[in-house]
Amino acid sequence: SSMNEEFLKKWQMGLQIFSPSIDNTSVSERKRAIKLSADVAMASLRKGTTCWSRALIQKTATEDNFLVRQMLSGIKEEPLINKKLPKVMCHRKIVRRSKKILMRRKSRSAMEEVAAKKLVKKKTQGLRNVVPGGEFMSSNVLLIQETLDYIISLQTQVNVMKSIVDAAEAGIER
Amino acid sequence: MDLSGGFGARSDGGGATREATGLESLHLGDEFRQLPSDNNAGGGFTPLLELPSTQPVRLLYFTDSSSSSPQAAAVTGISPPQVHSYGTLTFPSNSVLMERAARFSVIATEHQQHGNLSGETATSSVPSNNSSVKTETNSSQVVEKQSNRSGKRKDSDKKARSSTNKKKNKSSEENEKLPYVHVRARRGQATDSHSLAERERREKINARMKLLQELVPSCDKIQGTALVLDEIINHVQSLQRQVEMLSMRLAAVNPRIDFNLDTRLASPNGSLMDGSFNGTAMQVTWPHQVTETEQSYHHHRQLQQPPPQQWPFDGLNQRVWGREENQDHGSDHNSLMVDFTNLHPNQVKAEL
Numbered sequence: 001s002s003m004n005e006e007f008l009k010k011w012q013m014g015l016q017i018f019s020p021s022i023d024n025t026s027v028s029e030r031k032r033a034i035k036l037s038a039d040v041a042m043a044s045l046r047k048g049t050t051c052w053s054r055a056l057i058q059k060t061a062t063e064d065n066f067l068v069r070q071m072l073s074g075i076k077e078e079p080l081i082n083k084k085l086p087k088v089m090c091h092r093k094i095v096r097r098s099k100k101i102l103m104r105r106k107s108r109s110a111m112e113e114v115a116a117k118k119l120v121k122k123k124t125q126g127l128r129n130v131v132p133g134g135e136f137m138s139s140n141v142l143l144i145q146e147t148l149d150y151i152i153s154l155q156t157q158v159n160v161m162k163s164i165v166d167a168a169e170a171g172i173e174r
Numbered sequence: 175m176d177l178s179g180g181f182g183a184r185s186d187g188g189g190a191t192r193e194a195t196g197l198e199s200l201h202l203g204d205e206f207r208q209l210p211s212d213n214n215a216g217g218g219f220t221p222l223l224e225l226p227s228t229q230p231v232r233l234l235y236f237t238d239s240s241s242s243s244p245q246a247a248a249v250t251g252i253s254p255p256q257v258h259s260y261g262t263l264t265f266p267s268n269s270v271l272m273e274r275a276a277r278f279s280v281i282a283t284e285h286q287q288h289g290n291l292s293g294e295t296a297t298s299s300v301p302s303n304n305s306s307v308k309t310e311t312n313s314s315q316v317v318e319k320q321s322n323r324s325g326k327r328k329d330s331d332k333k334a335r336s337s338t339n340k341k342k343n344k345s346s347e348e349n350e351k352l353p354y355v356h357v358r359a360r361r362g363q364a365t366d367s368h369s370l371a372e373r374e375r376r377e378k379i380n381a382r383m384k385l386l387q388e389l390v391p392s393c394d395k396i397q398g399t400a401l402v403l404d405e406i407i408n409h410v411q412s413l414q415r416q417v418e419m420l421s422m423r424l425a426a427v428n429p430r431i432d433f434n435l436d437t438r439l440a441s442p443n444g445s446l447m448d449g450s451f452n453g454t455a456m457q458v459t460w461p462h463q464v465t466e467t468e469q470s471y472h473h474h475r476q477l478q479q480p481p482p483q484q485w486p487f488d489g490l491n492q493r494v495w496g497r498e499e500n501q502d503h504g505s506d507h508n509s510l511m512v513d514f515t516n517l518h519p520n521q522v523k524a525e526l
Contacts, residue, residue, distance in 0.1 A: 027422070027425050027426055028425075030424075030425035031421045031422045031424075031425035031426075033425075034421040034424050034425055035417065035418065035421040038417065038421065039417075116400070119400045120399050120400050120403065123399075123400050123403035123404060123407065124403060126403070126407050127403060127406065127407050127410075130407055130410045130411055130414075131410065139375075140375075140379055141375065141378050141379055141382065144379060144382040144383060144386060145382060147386065147406060147410070148382065148385055148386055148389060150410065151386075151389060151390065151406075151409065151410060151413065152389070154410065154413040154414065154417070155413065157417055158413055158416050158417060158420065161417065161420040161421065161424065162416075162420055164424065165420050165423050165424050165427065168424065168427045169423070169427055172427060
């Protein structure tokens with residue numbers, strides 16, 4: 001649970017950056033501030049070692065550059081661009097046709113295998129869409145590793161936020 | 175003698191190092207005797223068959239010419255090729271060795287410096303370029319950092335290890351030191367390097383998928399990769415949605431977004447700044463303090479001076495909601511701070 005505490009610290013730090021600005025009076029503004037600082041806090045826990053964390057920081061930097069800079073200034077330099085460039089997107093139809101040609105005539109079981117593989121490929125693509133920076137992960141192995149780490153971090157984030165919210169809401173009811 | 179060095183196999187560094195003295199005493203018989211012990215149980219002589227046919231011949235040539243010491247000495251190093259009198263043979267054994275070393279030495283050493291993750295991806299694609307001369311293939315694994323960081327990755331390491339357990343490899347487990355891992359083909363399995371490398375990748379992926387399955391509670395009993403992936407995607411999406419919801423709720427809870435909790439919950443005994451705060455492990459900072467000390471955003475510890483004289487406070491066990499108190503302070507009505515003084519510290523601590 002030291003990770004919980006670190007996350008909380010960083011999140012608070014991020015929130016304090018918003019505190020002087022008075023525009024944060026609308027709920028949506030505040031929610032945005034909360035969420036962005038939570039995301040950056042979560043990502044900065046990894047200190048640039050994972051692909052998703054870098055991608056997430058960059059994403060939030062496009063939304064609020066100032067926040068990211070402030071939050072990361074104490075820790076390290078802003079993480080650089082992702083090291084891997086996005087995959088070259090091949091024209092799908094052409095790829096499909098060439099694969100069909102290569103397939104020629106295979107047995108039924110092979111066809112099923114191919115269909116299963118296609119399905120898996122679709123799912124992995126779906127996973128890439130969900131995990132930040134997924135498009136930049138060139139191998140499936142990497143993707144799954146990153147997903148693992150991402151899920152753990154997300155869970156931490158959710159746990160801490162939940163406890164804060166629960167406590168706050170419980171306090172209100174009094 | 176190290177003919178095994180010639181196979182670029184187990185020796186460190188993967189370079190082709192031969193001992194000059196060994197070469198001079200090289201006999202074909204030695205060579206053949208060595209091979210079966212080096213290679214897998216399945217093929218006593220198959221590796222021999224895979225040897226380039228010229229190799230024994232070249233070695234023969236070399237021993238003939240090994241009388242001259244400079245040649246012998248030069249074999250050990252990466253020496254400039256000399257033209258033999260045997261026509262096109264230019265340090266035949268050396269070139270063969272270097273060829274092998276080039277083919278099999280994983281370019282991991284370069285890639286390793288790029289950092290663990292990109293290195294892993296780069297090196298995992300290298301084995302596919304290897305030719306299929308050998309039964310042994312070298313594939314690189316640069317997963318140590320990942321595995322070291324979270325103990326959960328131990329499983330995947332163990333998996334890799336158990337797959338090599340059946341063989342008599344020694345150096346494969348030293349992922350941190352060696353640039354590549356040797357994997358032997360099992361009995362009855364395809365032995366070309368392509369399929370070996372593919373199989374390794376598959377095993378890696380399967381190991382990690384298992385970890386994921388353990389992590390995500392909902393896909394324990396599911397068979398099949400696609401469904402498991404589905405569940406994982408759903409899980410990630412649900413977590414992301416939860417974050418959104420929670421941040422919305424938090425924003426709605428009160429008009430101010432900032433909260434100041436002392437995060438010294440890490441200290442086991444909880445540090446109490448003031449004896450009057452009974453049973454609290456948490457320091458509370460007050461909003462107006464924060465506005466005064468805007469410079470010290472990043473220094474939480476400086477903000478922890480509760481002004482007891484201003485706030486008649488009966489100890490934090492009472493939940494006094496910050497909003498009410500803030501209205502007492504004229505200076506606060508512009509501030510956007512909230513204090514979660516009501517947060518029962520023990521509750522929060524327990525939940526964390």
